[in-house]
Amino acid sequence: MTALGGNGTPSKIEGRSMALFLCWVLGYGSLMSWNSMLTIGDYYMELFPTYHPARVLTLVYQPFAFTTVSILAYNEARIDTRKRNLFGYILFFIASFMVLVVNLATSGKGGIGPFVGICVLSACFGIADAFVQGGMVGDLSLMAPEMVQSFFAGLAASGALTSILRLITKAAYDKYKDGFRKGAILFFAITSFSELVCVLVYAFIFPKLSIVKYYRSKAASEGSKTVASDLAVAGITISSQDEEDPKRSERLSKKELIFQNIDYLISLYLIYVLTLSIFPGFLSEDSGTHSLGSWYVVVLIAMYNVWDLVGRYVPLIKGLMMESRKGLMISTLCRFLFIPAFYFTAKYGDQGWMLMLTSLLGLSNGYFTVCIMTAAPKGYKGPEQNALGNLLVVSLLGGLFSGVVLDWMWLIGKKW
Template structure:
């Protein structure tokens, strides 16, 4: 019994260690882009005429969506490790180049600097598609806790950057070039996180016993499939069997990105919080988004019905009139509460969809392909939301 108990303890510890690594990798997958979003107030100061939060998002999304679509349609589902390393490497050098760009221009801005900034953001889009598609595809074949931990990490990335932004705002608010100092600190932090992710994925993650087990299992299934010359389900068949999950992810992010972050920065007016207002709104969203991704880890709090998930996703479209009338008539307290609820529902429903167990038993290649398809639909929703976000500017110069 003692030996059996010891083995169980070791298995639990190994699984928990892998979950922690997956969570950190999730943070690294979004921290660079969240840094861009979170220091938007600095980019509004440097590039006041170019709508940074909207334009940079619009630059980012076509590259991430185009890259994931190319990967899906080319069927590149068995080279995840290479794709993931490429992605984290681009993130690392991209954030490093943002620091160099700011130091070279001394925060002076200008059209040329803005074009370089847009180019780096486009590279972040390519990196995102490589990492997220491959990680979701790879972890989906492993135990559900791994993919859920990775999704939690995506939310934590936003919460960490928002908390750090509030801290830098408090520290440098009254100092000369305070915004710039805070932005540079952010970029240094992001660069460090991306370097840690490279080390973790290259030297730690593949050597974890539980991960080695799943890698060996996937390789065995792949060899068996080749020997028997059996073909996996096509993307079309996988999509048909999981169309509700794909559409739900699309709708979740189309709604969320039509409001966050552009509406919060440009359409909510001026209130008592002053320059803190947009930062508090973004922090409220990111904090509740991160927290809500933990909720489905409690089994009886997780939505397991695809119909109920769809119903909740459709109900979220009530946020559109709610944000419009809140921005027009209500005070900052109501807007903060509404933004928090937007983040809460976004994170919770994302975790429920991504951890949803399909009825069919897929092999490693099929699970991998399905993961890429779901990420493609999620990123398609993000892109649609970014485009729809521009509709808030119709008939108004800035805010309601």
């Protein structure tokens, strides 16, 4: 195991840059499948015009994600993190490939049958997200904060890069017959390959990095049982200790962790309640039509995703990281001003104002997410950091689920 310096940190750890890059790749794979489905929302709107696909697919996805992650978080101390994450990435790969199969098997036809099939696969994405996001955040929370930041930057990058790819495929295929479908096929072919890469990276490369082995060994020495399989793959054996060792048993309960971090959990919940009450449903169906025509929704989603990615890197700039817990709570409450802003802009404003608001929505979402996710787990032992990481993801996905439900309120008073 890597030698320790005087302050309890590794005096020299190899592989830090590679670890940050692989965290980014694994984060990218954690939302690549779902973002691909969201980004080709205009294709599904054409294929299933009466089923509100942008809202329904999200509504199907979120309850499965939230319920699964809640169950996993409750039992996190007894779950093997390696098996959990590998199952999630493999499920992402299989479900992404099946979206491609459904499209090819139905020859791109609409109807209730193919739509139900897509909804089932959306539910699979939700389950996979719960396994991976909760497992990875819990695992990385017992490591360095910058690894958590890199993972969340990868999450946002999946949205930004799929949006850019959607703009390219729309420009390339728009004038061709069946252009929407060709773009969708390309999307999920790339997605399936990306998910397969994540399976291989997590299984064979990530656990063998020196910095990863160090932090997992440290967590195991503090009583964590979730890292045993990954340490075994890395060729590290942790000496067994008496189960009654007080140093290993002095662990805060989940209830105590919740009370100590209730402001972080509420703030994270509120961030995603607000964001998902607007994105993607409102932007896809209720933001009006303007001179950009069929490009309008695609550009809006791209702007959100790009600025969400930018927001996740802003805290890395010295002096721009918000560490005040009160400041984070006040800021997340102030974000609810976006609701009247979007309503009146859609009703009276032009596309320039809508693009600006969407960019600010994405920027603030990414920024506050990283501020909370990197600050909350500090000061705890490995098992507690893993538990808190899981609880934070429960709060995040709970906010997503609530936001998706509230998004339907924009349809009140409108003809369905």
